[in-house]
Amino acid sequence: MKIGFIGAGNMGRAIANGLVAKGVCSADALQCISASGKGSAKMAEQTGAKVASSKRELIEQSDIIVLAFKPQHLETITEEEAKAATGKLVVSVLAGRTLASMKAVFPDAANLVRVMPNTPSQIGKGVSTYCFEQAPSEAQKKTVDEVLASLGTSYEVVEDQLHVATVINGCGPAFYFRIAQLISEAADKRGLDKNLALQLAAETGIGSLELLMASKRDPQDLIDEVVSPNGVTHALLTSLDRQGLPAIIDQSTQDAADRSIELSQS
Structure with a gap:
């Protein structure tokens, strides 16, 4: 070949x-x-x-x-x-x-x-x-x-599915890099060394996503294992939902897919 x-x-x-x-x-x-x-x-x-x-x-x-x-x-x-x-x-x-x-x-x-x-x-x-x-x-x-x-x-x-797939696997690395960047910056503002925070975010992300793949379970089941009622994780997720994270992800996916379609037609 x-x-x-x-x-x-x-x-x-x-x-x-x-x-x-x-x-x-x-x-x-x-x-x-x-x-x-x-x-x-x-x-x-x-x-x-x-x-x-x-x-x-x-x-x-x-x-x-x-x-x-x-x-x-x-x-x-x-x-x-x-x-x-x-x-x-x-x-x-x-x-x-x-x-x-x-x-x-x-x-x-x-x-x-x-x-x-x-x-x-x-x-x-x-x-x-x-x-x-x-x-x-x-x-x-x-x-x-x-x-x-x-x-x-x-x-x-x-081919019609490639626009949405592109948002996930093509744009996905930048999304995860951005999340790690924002986490490390937020931690740095609160007194944790930025490089250590970035390492913690990266390793936690890798481990969590590997667990998701290995377990083949619904993400919500794995979320439930981490969340305690009125605990720290509960406060984090409640805040994310209150600030509109689900809507942000949905609209961002649509915007990126629309741009993919636009580029393919130019």
Whole structure:
């Protein structure tokens, strides 16, 4: 399986590093190219991938083409380059670019895959959601699963669901980082060392979410185990509800999903 990366930024390099580290493919099966040459040089240094002399060469010599450049540059792919992708699998991590827009550029690809990864992919703890342009063959499904497994876990959705899924797994890291930031700042104001508070928040978050995953229980059941009537946790949750946290989360999800839809239509 030969994989070519058009674009070699953080996400492209995360995929390439994961593929090699997990033995999905060898370094000599990877090629890359980037606009400035800096990203491809870095990917080559990190993974041993070959730097292609042109996009057409890379596409011709690859079984799978990964699009990992800036989304607005999709239409810079030439007809000649697109023709070289005939019968090949094209995987896109271009935020906001629909399968229809990919199909317009790569009309003769064997299949198209739209992926929303996230930044924890850089350490193999990512969560990706994805969808195919057409029903995949068993081989295509297996290939995509193997590629995305190099980043962490992955889940197939229909394209219309990708907007909401993006809010969860795509935007999610920033949400959790923001929560940790706010907790550490609030603790610092009340006399607890900010760095210690950040460590406590991060480790508590990791442990709590791992418990949620391992127990497979409803979150409310786990909340009930922590809350004592009129206790400290009760005061915290009551205050959050009184200040409108449920409504804030609901409206923020809607606003982000609306923006995802807007970007996909531009």
